[in-house]
Amino acid sequence: MENEQNMQKNKGVEEQKDARKKRPNRNWGWVYYIFMGLLLLSLFWPKDGKNVQKDLSYTKFMSYIERGMVSELTIYDDNRAEAKIRPENYTVVFGSSQTGEDAKGSLVAAIPSVDSFTGSVNAVNEQRKSEGKMLIDVKYEKSRDIWYLLLINVVPWIVLILFFVWMSRGMGRAAGGIFGVGKAKAVLFDKDKKDKVTFKDVAGLSGAKEEVQEIVAFLKNPKKYTDLGGKIPKGVLLVGPPGTGKTLLAKAVAGEADVPFFSMSGSDFVEMFVGVGASRVRDLFRQAKEKAPAIIFIDEIDAVGRARGKNVLTGGNDERESTLNQLLTEMDGFGTNSGVIILAATNRADVLDSALLRAGRFDRQIHVELPDLQERKEIFQVHLRPLKLDKSVDINFLSKQTPGFSGADIANVCNEAALIAARNNHKKIVSQDFMDAVDRIVGGLERKNKIMTDDEKRSIAYHEAGHATISWLLRWANPLVKVTIVPRGVALGAAWYLPEERQLTNEEHILDELCSLLGGRAAEQLFLHQTSTGALNDLERATKQSRAMVAYYGMSEKLKDVSFYDSTGQYEYGFSKPFSEKTAELIDEETQAIIAKQMARAKQILGEHAEQHHQLADLLIEREVITSDDVERILGPRPWVSRGDMLIDANNKTISES
Secondary structure, X not given: OHHHHHHHHHHHHHHHHHHHHHOOOOOOHHHHHHHHHHHHHHHHXXXXXXXXXXXXXXXXXXXXXXXXXXXXXXXXXXXXXXEEEOHHHHHHHHOOOOOHHHOEEEEEEEOOOHHHHHHHHHHXXXXXXXXXXXXXXXXXXXXXXXXXXXXXXXHHHHHHHHHHHHHHHHHHHHHOOOOOOOOOOOEEEOOOOOOOOOHHHOOOOHHHHHHHHHHHHHHHOOXXXXXXXXXXXXXXXXXXXXXXXXXXXXXXXXXXXXXXXXXXXXXXXXXXXOOHHHHHHHHHHHHHHHOOOEEEEEEOOHHHHEOOOOOOOOOOOOHHHHHHHHHHHHHHHXXXXXXXXXXEEEOOHHHEOHHHHOOOOOOEEEEOOOOOHHHHHHHHHHHHOOOOEOOOOOHHHHHHOOOOOOHHHHHHHHHHHHHHHHHOOOOOEOHHHHHHHHHHHHHOOEOOOOOOOHHHHHHHHHHHHHHHHHHHHOOOOOOEEEEEOOOEOOEOOEEEEOOOOOOOOOHHHHHHHHHHHOHHHHHHHHHHOOOOHHHHHHHHHHHHHHHHHHHOOOOOOOOOOOXXXXXXXXXXXXXXXXXXXXXXXXXXXXXXXXXXHHHHHHHHHHHHOHHHHHHHHHHHHHHOEEEXXXXXXXXXXXXXXXXXXXXXXXXXXXXOOO
16 A cells, blocks of 8 residues: 555656656747847838938929929939929929928939039029029939948848847857856756766775765665654765865765766856856756755855855855855755755865854765875776786885875876876886876976086085985984985975875974974085075975964964964954964964974984985985985985884884884
8 A cells, every 4th residue: 555655656756747847948039039120120111201202204303403493412423313302392392291391302313424414403503593593502422232232231230130149049058048047057967877987986985985875875765764754964065185086976976876966066156147146056956856866966165155254355245145045045945855965075164154064954074085005006996997007017006105195196197107108108007107107296397408507406416415314314204215306397306205194293293394394404504504595395384384383283382282273264364363463473483493493403413414414415416316225325224114003223123102
């Protein structure tokens, strides 16, 4: 019995959907076509019904001229003449009682020739002059044939009509016609599409996939949850850095759930027209309800979902805020179990409006983080599948060499490696091609044609050797992989490190990294007795890190356990600070003190290992590129080596973590 009721209910829903599909689509463009037709008709409609033109024989035409009934003559070069009748003679010529200013009419006749007709008119004017009467005004004009008249009067209108038709069709394709500006521009991925994305196409993201799989279960079998009194979540927000696969994950949800998938960017809602954004929001939800169960995916939702009232430079009633208000209304406006689930993605969840994030709208937030070592290995396996690889390519090695890379970065590495291999005429992609691709993406294009003087080359070598020496000797500094003084991108030299993937960073970690960053400038001052602009990027990063230690992490002597970090974004557009001017001065002092202390520490370490530093610098000048093996040969094994959960020194003795 219950199955029959469900079948009847589903049948009724399908009939309603079919009726909506068969509903005629109103197109109001015909109104504009009628308007343009009337405008064109008005061109040929007599503008004044009182204007009369009459064709005469030449004899009768000359009789009117000789009797003085003509006030003006126009002679054309095609042997035609046109005469304007004096108002007082209008009744005699045209048989009308019209007089005065209302009297308008002309006579047209063919003449034997322009010269003979001109002589006849001149004779009439001479006689009238002798009698003291008004002369006939004579004008000469070129003839205007029918093609000239069409060109002047009709062609512009035809061009205007064609332009209007082209514009209306273009707007129809873009937004459903001239009246379709408020239509949603959502891309519909139908459930019957062959090349659907599934969870098998999404490598890594194991935690995020596990959470969104429940969304698929909601859409596939909602009765399982609603029978127990549960409510299907209305919205799910995917939060994570760019390139981590948020959009791909949303498409996989649609592919697995086998439901229509409406995809739209947050910036597509806002146009130059007022009210268009809100209209598109309404239309998007209307389409989704008609095809329910369905998924609405809004990418980069922070384009319309930013917190309201925080930008003091604009009013509170701007287009973006009205679009957000409509979005909030629509997310509350449909039933809980209507079968429409909203997926949204952003990398700026901190700037979203709190009303958008509350339970009942976006019930869940799924964090899509950068892949770890194992997840990078899975992503490499997906992107290496279509490539022709040499046996020297080791996926484990590539995964270790790309820390902090997103899925999009890894895809770019694989593609760049294929391009480099083709450029070098390789039959297969070798391991070195991948290393060159990583260098190309991280450091930029190698500029071997950049000409440097010997002094510049020596200064860069000492600078990079300073980084290499200190990072090798410090316990928590990132392990060195390669150093080069070949210019790449905007940098004149570069050093590659293999950072440890840790979840928690201690004060010692940051201080060692700061000391390593300042090693280049310290080497210049200590050994070359100069400072150069090559340390700009190092100083910028060191200043930001040390300032974060003071203002955010509470890691300074005078401002312990105090944080001025604003996770709500309240001071993003404001002109005030969450601390006083005295505290601001104290933050500056503490920042400078941390940098000065680490600079002195870097100089001390370099002074103790000056000979090894000079050997590294000379090797760099000679070979331009050195690796960790060269550094180990000169400086010896690293004093601190990590093996699993233990730290051991160079003599293989276990060291306490404390």
